[in-house]
Amino acid sequence: MPGRWRKPFTVFQTNLQEIDATMDVEAALDVIEDHGADTWLVNAGGIVAFHPTDLPFQTRNPFLADRPSGDLLGDAVTAAERRGVRVIARLDLSKVAAAVAAEHPGWLFRSAAGEPQVYNALYSTCPAGEYYQRRALEILDEILDRYAVGGFFVNWFNFNERDYSEVVHGVCHCASCAERFAEFSNGRALPDTHETTDLPLWLRYTAATLEELGRKYTDHVASRDRDLAFVLTKGAPMLYSEGNNAFRHMPGKELWPHATAETVSAHVSAGTRGPLVLNAVAHVDSTYRMGAEQPEHVAQHLIQAIARGGNPSTYILGAPGRLPMASVSLARTVTRFHRERHDLYAALRPAATIALVRPGGERGRHPGRLDALEEFRGLYRALQERHLPFDVVGLGDLAAMDAAGRLDRYRLVALPDVGPLGTDTAEALDAFVERGGNLLTTGGGGTTPEGGVALAASPAARRIGAPVSGKEVWSTYATLDEQPHAHEGRFVGSVVPVYGSSARYVWKPGCDKAGSVLAQAPWGPPELSHGHVPGGDPAVASIHYGSGVSAMIPWTIGRTYREFAKTEIREHLLRVVEPLADAGSARHCPSRSNSFWGATMTDTWCT
Ligand SMILES: [Zn+2]
Incomplete structure (x- = not known):
């Protein structure tokens, strides 16, 4: 650069x-x-x-x-x-005029049925084809030979899956794609539609093709030795x-x-x-x-x-x-x-000591992607509104950041309901906690569909049964406060709705549990809407692992905050977050004196 x-x-x-x-x-x-x-x-x-x-x-x-x-x-x-x-x-480079298209049909997007993609008389091209791959370099050279430009930006640097009218044309089936995809996938045929299990593979193929193309352009202009910028949405x-x-x-x-x-x-x-x-x-x-x-x-x-x-x-x-x-x-x-x-x-450098992990969200790969995003956004809002400085960290970047020592400036990594973790990512987070970092997972963060727990640092050993969601969690609550009168149907302190999904876990020996989840009881008719009692499930559990602490809220508190936008839910979350982030000041501690996070953790965590 x-x-x-x-x-x-x-x-x-x-x-x-x-x-x-x-x-x-x-x-x-x-x-x-x-x-x-x-x-x-x-x-x-x-x-x-x-x-x-x-x-x-x-x-x-x-x-x-x-x-x-x-x-x-x-x-x-x-x-x-x-x-x-x-x-x-x-x-x-995403489109060419009809005359150019007629001369170079091999450059064009082709649908599964072999049709070109035509928009306002322009023909869509394919990044795998010769226009993007070779002729683009001639376009760059002509401009560089003539003008003292400072760089290039290539618009719509993408496969033409859809047009400006949001018509979905799908997977390109041009000859270049057929050949390159077969090479990329050990001989598989291009998927016919987006509705296929091969979609993630095809998306990785498109990403790899664009990354490689971006590098090709960058290397090409770098040979000019002219201090040129190359700006792309990816691969530059x-x-x-x-x-x-x-x-x-x-x-x-x-x-x-x-x-x-x-x-x-x-x-x-x-x-x-x-x-x-x-x-x-x-x-x-x-x-x-x-x-x-x-x-x-x-x-x-x-x-x-x-x-x-x-x-x-x-x-x-x-x-x-x-x-x-x-x-x-x-x-x-x-x-x-x-x-x-x-x-x-x-001279600006990030200095936040909380990292909020953004779900991976690769399209077609993660069916719960939108729910994970909502969980992330609930945590985002809570931190933002409390003015706790935080960085957003990509789930897929965690392993590389750990390897480069870039996780160590964080006191807390918050991992929303991101679902299963790759081995590299789980190992990176375990190592982070072992060295003294704190980790908070919410919802099913780090849990596999079968109920396994990927993180050695987790307070949970494994999930019990499947998570419950939708109507199955209606009229479920969580509280961080002692509820000595719950069996008489009387509740004190803060009781917040549990929304989204919730799961039960087998907790590891030595783990600290705080508060409780009040399991579902009838919500109608009002005459019958009672019977909530604290069960054995904590509102939050934590465990010391190496020099750090790993905590888990076993339900989707972020989605709950997003749905109801009640500050009480945000405060519930922040009562857990602030000690883990060393962010709570002394003035917060007395108010927690009736809770686990006040009574048990004050000595060590509140200063
Ligand atoms: Zn193609």
Whole structure:
């Protein structure tokens, strides 16, 4: 990764339409600089070339004919260079014009039925095919030979599984895919649809293909020795992430407002990835590109990005000023703030002592993925609202982070209901606790479908029977407080609902149990809605393992908090979290004096 791109930078992307070929580049740069950006991400080639390309398989923008120089990219680079603004050239290789498609049918996406994918008269291409694999290098070379660009960004760097209208075209069956997939999978045929057990394998094939392609592009431009950035969503030394509220993915669904902070934190925590560009979108969705996003939303993506160590980028449609730009008004404030403090941001390092593990979530692999995500989000909100600093850590990154010594700065690793763990991950977490770290698992974190417990550090030996969920947990509760009058039907202190799923465990000898789960009792009619008694199941159990403590909440407290949003549930969770994180201050301890976490653990954990 070249030196200058290692330092903080600020980006403004003008995502141009064909009609912008005649745009005033000086006026655009005025807006870009005023916004606080030192880098301009502008269209160069791919679907439409904004320069007079001589490559027969590139399509010159016909509106370039109306530009005196006939070369928008050239004018942009020259003008930007005069001002010390760097230009990143934007390519989109995902589609080609009909004439190119007719000449090169082998470059195209093919459905299982052999059909191409056509969208607004453009033909979708395949990353496994020759266009992406070889001809793209000629596109890069032509631009590098002609222009002093500072780098490249390739848009839609993905397999064309679905189009802009959300029509699912599925698995590509082009000849290149058939050959490469067979090689990747020891001779298997491509899956016909997404509804197949081979989907995870195919997804790994697509990821591997894109990673390899990203490296190919990066190595290719590196040979120029020109301090070039290569920005991709995957497989590149500089990663791109989009901050949007994409309406089309969630009509009727709840917005998760922390998505950007979560993504950037997981990226930075891993410690091995390069700089990240967080591109905040100025419109509500690609289906409403003229619909300006709420300015606070745009700015929030950027604030979350810079707070977590990302580089801010603002993305507008078209030449600046051609469309209303009120949506980026606050993004400008954030971008300028970052630019004026580049020295500070260059020195920014995560210092949180809590790691919150984000579920793996590989599509098609983990049937409980959305439930795991909700569990994660419940914990996320609780920590955020209590202002306990935490990093997000990818489940798949834990083993490598442990090997690199990057887990040791955490006091607590919180592992939400992520399901089974890989051997490497379980060993990493065990070693972390053994060295003195604390671990909290919630729900079925670390438990196999058969009821085995992957973590040697766990207070649980094995699960008893299957977890219960849905209606089976209705009218179940948990309490951390002593309930001496429960048998008379009288309860004191805090009693919170158990929602989502819950399981019973065989606990290891020597484990400490606190509170209790009040097993299900009738909830209707009201006359009969009683009979809850504390059973033998604790609300939380913990055990000393090596020099650390490993604790488990055997039900999905995160999902419960997400569902009911009651602060009492959050407080229940934080009563467990804070001692483990060494985060509770002395003032919290007396209030816990009636609970296990107060009475038993105060001496050793509260200072
Ligand atoms: Zn293909």
